[in-house]
Amino acid sequence: MTAARLTLDLDALAANYAALRAQALAAEVAPVVKADAYGIGAGPVARRLWAEGARTFYVARVAEGERLRGDLGPERTADVLVLDGCPDGAAERLAAAGLTPVLNSLAQVEAYARGAPGGPCALHVDTGMNRLGLRPEEARSLAQSDRLRGLDLRWVLSHLSRASEQDRHASSAQAARLAEIAVLFPDARVSLCNSAGTFLDQDLHFDQVRPGISLYGGGPFDRPDPRLRPVATLTAPVLQLRTARPGEAVGYGAAFVAPRTLRVAIVAAGYADGALRSLTGGGYAFVEGASRPLLGRVSMDLIAVDVSDAPAVRPGTEVELWGPNLPIDEVAAAAGTIALELLVRAGARGERVYVGAEG
Ligand SMILES: *Cc1c(COP(=O)(O)O)cnc(C)c1O
Numbered sequence: 001m002t003a004a005r006l007t008l009d010l011d012a013l014a015a016n017y018a019a020l021r022a023q024a025l026a027a028e029v030a031p032v033v034k035a036d037a038y039g040i041g042a043g044p045v046a047r048r049l050w051a052e053g054a055r056t057f058y059v060a061r062v063a064e065g066e067r068l069r070g071d072l073g074p075e076r077t078a079d080v081l082v083l084d085g086c087p088d089g090a091a092e093r094l095a096a097a098g099l100t101p102v103l104n105s106l107a108q109v110e111a112y113a114r115g116a117p118g119g120p121c122a123l124h125v126d127t128g129m130n131r132l133g134l135r136p137e138e139a140r141s142l143a144q145s146d147r148l149r150g151l152d153l154r155w156v157l158s159h160l161s162r163a164s165e166q167d168r169h170a171s172s173a174q175a176a177r178l179a180e181i182a183v184l185f186p187d188a189r190v191s192l193c194n195s196a197g198t199f200l201d202q203d204l205h206f207d208q209v210r211p212g213i214s215l216y217g218g219g220p221f222d223r224p225d226p227r228l229r230p231v232a233t234l235t236a237p238v239l240q241l242r243t244a245r246p247g248e249a250v251g252y253g254a255a256f257v258a259p260r261t262l263r264v265a266i267v268a269a270g271y272a273d274g275a276l277r278s279l280t281g282g283g284y285a286f287v288e289g290a291s292r293p294l295l296g297r298v299s300m301d302l303i304a305v306d307v308s309d310a311p312a313v314r315p316g317t318e319v320e321l322w323g324p325n326l327p328i329d330e331v332a333a334a335a336g337t338i339a340l341e342l343l344v345r346a347g348a349r350g351e352r353v354y355v356g357a358e359g
Contacts (some may be wrong), residue, residue, distance in 0.1 A: 051359025091115020
């Protein structure tokens, strides 16, 4: 190992998919593989989950859907839904790639019906987030109109805004609003839950759940969950060992000054590899059996780790930045963010290695 490496465990991914299926009971588990499957790699993720039984996948962008079709190939048939819906001029592209748009506005419904007559679609209804989706009253007027007649409406969905807080009241109120709308579209199946909602309450599941982060090992409530296995591990080798004498600074801006003589390992991972700069002052690396503090600022290519108590550390010793010993939820919290952003930013430069069956 000569540089930072992201190791991605496809068997752990399959185990997390099984855990989510156990949680979802009768509801379908439709993996969310947007943003290159949160940085894990949409191709390997979708192929393995297809082998495990997944037949519906969600992406955010039209281009992600086109790429996923290529990744799945002609023999792996699956529904691919695009959360952005039908942006201006996208109807023909959606049809050509066999993608199902999640229509987000009356204007999108019209544009898609014009550009892809008879095409499959889903409808996003906003039940309390003011992000994407028709307002409930717009959905009602759509149900009473003939504007959907030329389309094949398969799904009605909404999205939870507060499920990760474990505050069931907010999520239950959204579910009640969705149920009121869903009865107006009796032929469509219904979907509401992300990862957190899936673990929150069975009453919220409807026909299908849409987990992302928990497939990739992040806990549903922004903290580690024993039902899930880590999928991504970021490791890097020690490049050099140094001695910082009392009063000497380490790294940019002299942000850390050694209070006593310290043995410092310089590790080949920085924010270009996914070791977030905001870990400065609060982060750890796992090396030689223990978590040891990062010293000074995280720079683009390098970090410094206090290995004063680890005399066995040598150039080449492998250091974990997150993974089985440093859960992504805890590392993300130390960096002031969430596991989703941590994963999405990882592996910008580093080597990616897949372990476990591809499926
Ligand atoms: C990203 C997303 C999800 C998955 O969310 P997680 O919190 O990662 O499980 C589900 N539904 C929609 C609409 C999304 O945008």
